[in-house]
Amino acid sequence: MLAGYYSYLWADVINADAWEAFLEGKGAYDKAVAKRLYDTVFSVGNTIDQEKAYENFRGRAPKSDALMRARNFPIKSKK
Template sequence: FTSEGYAAGYYGYIWADVLAADAYEAFVETGNSYDPAVALKLYKYIYSIGGSVDPAQAYRNYRGRDPKIEALLRARGFPVK
């Protein structure tokens, strides 16, 4: 990277992809990409809270754990054990 600022910004994009892929896997794990119960949890713990909860804690509340990079690796076609 040519500058630290660019690298930090790019990292932010990759981290957003990790969060999105891992959040989507909650749906995949149910076998239903439109599972209403998972959608309600996503709304309750992520979308409806705004900035009232620390984002990392909000994600833990939604998934019950920290995000895992394996979801992004799978989404991009890498083999994951």
């Protein structure tokens, strides 16, 4: 049961991190970011490892900081 909770939590991390890709762009309707998401994640389906597909989209692995910001936890910037 606990493993199921963590998988949902990890899905929230990925969701928040992907949303930040749009915020880093022109916002929710950024066509370039949406196309990159479609081309690298949605259209490939399970033809490649999903972790690799997400990294192709973001250029890196998802970061849990995005979820913390989405839930209004203070995050210190790394300089």
